[in-house]
Amino acid sequence: MDLFNYSRRETSEVNIGAVPLGGSNPIRIQSMTNTSTQDTEASVEQAKRIVDAGGEYVRLTTQGIKEAENLMNINIGLRSQEYMVPLVADVHFNPKVADIAALYAEKVRINPGNYVDPGRTFKQLEYTDEEYAKELQKIRDRFIPFLNICKENNTAIRIGVNHGSLSDRIMSRYGDTPEGMVESCMEFLRICVAENFKDVVISIKASNTVIMVRTVRLLVAVMEKEGMSFPLHLGVTEAGDGEDGRIKSALGIGALLADGLGDTIRVSLSEEPEAEIPVARKLVDYIVTRKDHPFIPGMQAPEFNYLSPSRRKTKAVRNIGGDNLPVVLADRMDGKTEVSPEFKPDYIYAGRELPAIRESGVEYILDADIWNGEEGTWPAFNYLQLSLLETTRAELKFLFLPYMALTDEVIACLKKHPEVVIISQSNHPNRTGEHRALVHQLITEELKNPVLFFQHYTEDHAEDLQIKSAADMGALIFDGLCDGIYLFNQGSLSHAIIDATAFGILQAGRIRTSKTEYISCPGCGRTLFNLQNTIARIKAATSHLKGLKIGIMGCIVNGPGEMADADYGYVGAGRGKVSLYKQKNCIEKNIPEEEAVERLIELIKANGDYKEPEK
Template identity: 65%
Template structure:
């Protein structure tokens, strides 16, 4: 992997109907219906809406053989209306449903965590080597018949690993880890290879962007060692809706696309599925702009590993760097000081001088030419005047630099003066690669200066800015780099919204929490309640609980597992009934849905995690 220069990984090609995946084919876009698969008309209509939005593939859930068999009727309706888009069946817990679907659709997704294994119990099991080997033989006995059907019908398979549904067998050996996700996949993949079956796609999904990024990279490394190069499906599960869902998806998926990984993506939003497609297309198009870019010359730091989640070591300059959480700097040089009280920046950049209207409670960064040694103000230097830093009395000196401006003299100054914070900017088409090059150069020279990442955009659409900024900044924060963020935009988007995006990117990258985090699934045919309405109700009741993660899950398949990272969970148990969880523990079962939000609030109160909202 080249950390600095974009080049897409060349995978093997997988046949999926008339739209092959991987190899030199474009990155494919897909989504999933949320209709009842037994409802032929509604499912076919939604498939068509998703296709018309621009999807290359459409997935439908098949809980049982009945749903799997009805895929034939859905397919006939879709094909009769002139749509040839490949259809995919999504299977959990039911090999017989997978076998039925494989005779009908172009691809079948199976989950190694529950294709053979029972429902995840979170119990502790110990397996001897002999017992473990017997478990693998159980997989072989169930998987080989499916492979034979797929060979006969030219049906592809996705081995779709979910962090939230690793089997007890995997958990016993590897725990709830990226390594466990990789081994869960490889158990199935090795059997496929032994059986001569190669129309395979692989996914490693989780709601945790750090774990997702690690797992995919570890999988690629593992496949490389075994001489395999199957295409990858990327997605962040339970990303949520609106701004949060877009930012979290762009952080997780974008960080992998930036490294050339990924052959198909699905942006999972708790919204109507056709709304996922434009988001996915924008993300892919943005990363594609980096193809054949001017070469970035840099030397990778030998001690850096893409599989390590530890952060780059820096010293602290007051509240920036060291063990401090990443800083948010808001560009207010246009004189607009309208702020969002929920997302107050740590610093504001005011430009050439300190305006009278600037809030004095927030530290101001001022161009050094207009800076006066006043309270709560700090100078900003550039590559033009950096020599003036020596002798300056400020306790923090901000220095705006690009990679090209990191000369030996500048590097020497950074190592000498421990009051400097770099604001690292870039105009390179592969800005991620160039900013990585800067950080690796610092590490190669044992320079521990804190670095704030700075990017500028020209966007008028909020979604466009969210996607691009999250993909750029998120990649670097997932690398373990960065002591702050400074997002600038020349378009018409409100500055207080941009501040919120910066906090959102830090939270999606799991480096700073500023609001309640919701882990909510995108809904599918298994969902047992109106997910969009329910998410809105849960948010209305709990959005002030910034210290909590709350899961809102449509069904039991991934619910308890994917919510294991959440503090509280709201999970569909059966039609009209909800179960409530504290961490992994089921607390209340089969609550009428009309009472469930109120009971969730009570559960939070009973456990001492409730605070009253501040209505000021």
């Protein structure tokens, strides 16, 4: 794989109704209904809204036989109104439902974690190799008849692995690891290959972006080793809503799209399904503009491990680099005054002079050529004037450095000045590739200077900044290259929005926590309570609990599994009933929905994790 130059991975083409996927086809956009699949009219109307927004596939939950059979009526209802969108049946726990759904849907999603294996109970199971082989034979015996039905009906399948619903069998042998997720998928893919079944799409998802990106990278490497080129469906599960959902999705999906991986995407927001489509469209369109970009002559550092990267080793310069959390750098030179008391940058670049009124708790940076130290030891900032590195007395020096300016002279200067923090800048169409190239050259030259990434935009809408900046930062964060971020926007957005976006990116990448994290699903026909209202109520009561992870899940498919990654969980247990979790342990079952939020707060208080909000 070329880390520096964008091109899409070559994949096989999969026929899904009249909308083929993979091969030379464009990256497809999709969403999922949250109506009852037994409600034909509601499902048809919502599917139409998804299509009208630009969705190219529509998925519906089929938790039982009745739902699977009603796909026929939904299909008829759409076709009668000239909506030819392929339908995708989403099946968990019951392989018989998949058999029926294959008769009426253009594609069927099955979950390897519960297709034959029983639902996850977090039990440690012991198998001999012979016993394990028998379990695999059970899968073959049940899966092959389903593939035959799909062949007869020209139905595609998606093998959809979720971090939250790995089977106890896989967990017991491989642990809660990317390797376990990949093997869960490969068991089914190998059967498809043996049976010459080619209309297969793969997804391998998690709410944890680090796990999601590492697992997809590993899956592609394993498939390549075994001669497979199946297309990929990308998504971050339970991404949440609002700016958090957009940033987390763009960071995880964007990191993979940037490396040419992905043939269809779904942005899973806890909002109306049609709201997902414009976000997905903006993300895909932004990434694919990199096609045929000018060549970047980057060289991969020999010690870099793409499949299992670790943070680049740097020399700490005050609170930057080393083992320090990544910092946020911002500026205030446009006269705008709206800032966020919740998200304060670590450093503010002030240009030629310090402002008359300064924000508390923030360090200011001045241009090196006017810095004289008389007003304190302000950090100095310069644009590649190497002589200033020698003469400026500042303890902390920032050097603004594009990749193509990283000459032998600059490298020699940086070796003499480990106290210099590099600000990597790129105006390249593939800025991710050029930022990567600079850091890989630093690694090769054994330079330990910390690196901040300067990302320049001209956005007037918060969503556009969130999507683009998260997509640009994704691979840099997951590669372990990021010591800080500097978002610079020349549009009309306030500093409060820009700063919140920078901190949101670092949190979504699991490298710096600055607020409560919500792992919330988008909802589907299995959800038996008002998900959006519930999320709003939980956020209102807990958003001040910085660093706490709270899962809000519509049902048990991924609920308990994702609770293992959350501190507390709120999971739909039945109509109007909710169960509460502490990590993966169910603490209270079947609480009336109207009491559940208050009981969740009581649970958090009982475990000492609650504090009253500041007035």
